[in-house]
Amino acid sequence: MDLTRRDFLMTAVKGAVIATLPLSAFRFLSPSEAAAAIKEANTRWGFLVDTQKCVGCGFCVKACKNENEVPYDTPLTRTWVERYVVLKDGKVLIDTPMGGRDGFTEQTVDGREVDPKDIGKAFFVPKLCNQCENPPCVQVCPVGATYQTPDGVVLVDRKWCIGCAYCIMACPYGVRFFHPVHKVAEKCNFCYHRISKGMRTACVEACPFGARQICDLKDPNDPVTKTILTKRVGVLKSEYGTKPQVYYIGLDENVR
């Protein structure tokens, strides 16, 4: 054999390098796979609620409960609509019958007659999970059953949740509740099965008036993100430092 020592060493080194490359390095990604991989890292889901457009029809609540199989005839709901009636004497009446599932059809608030002449201002405020940047509900979970995805949505692992309800107590917005069928903590997840397929959430689709909008906060060309960046918006309970990612147009001091 006329293999020199130099050739032998070179071949051995090359062979060793090739052997360390994993097979997956040679797998070709389809363009959509590559786009999806990049997209996930570059997405941060956010939400915009325009309270001035909400009329209290409750179609969002109905759609959410059906889409996400939250028992329909219970007051439990992932999203709800609150009615605020501020009287001229400063008194504030708030109600949300069945979370606003069947809309607001009567002038009585919480069974109380209100004379239209006494009303200073009255409006509706839709509420849902704020998908906080610093979610206190996630911090307190003792078993790692609730967590934040890379694109910012807080999810509950139904197989892992032990139902201790610590997260339900920790949420300052009262968004979480106990699912009576699955016996685990339940919450709005921005319809994760829809937004991850490029669709919009069930409540956004159901809203006839555009009072609810979902957006990608990392995409500066997203029209809803543009609105959040350029218009005057507020968030709920900013004093808790949770950095909520549901933005509101037309908030009132009485809204908590």
Next chain:
Amino acid sequence: MKSHVLRPLWVAIGVVILALIVRHFIVPPDFGAHERGFMYGFHRKSNEDEWKAVKVKYLTKDYCKECHTDKYESNMSSKHRIIQCENCHGPAIDHPENPEKLSVDRSRELCLRCHSYLPYLESMRSKIKGIDPSEHNPDTECSMCHDPHKPDLEE
């Protein structure tokens, strides 16, 4: 060498090793701190895909218009074009296989969600044509006079 100090130590080490072995089999391999770190991202990674796999039920107007073109077109020419078909007819899911028929809700309550007048000048509600349900043809279905797809009687 036998020692009354070392013996419980071996027992303790044995318990720790046993616990680690049990943990190895019980905890899924994809469980751990992921992208959002230990505080917010400590979870079972495959649960994200479980949530993504949930069935979509509301398919929006684009799904309906293929077959129900006439209803779609009459609806799109009216003020009610902003309302999704499924808001009133229920989620399409796998229609026409499952469910074979969607419901037709003729109750007054459905229309009153928006059209029961509320004197809330600050909200858009007061800008919608509203009625007092106890005075405007009570006990009559709204659809007796108004076509829900195209409700304006003057058009």
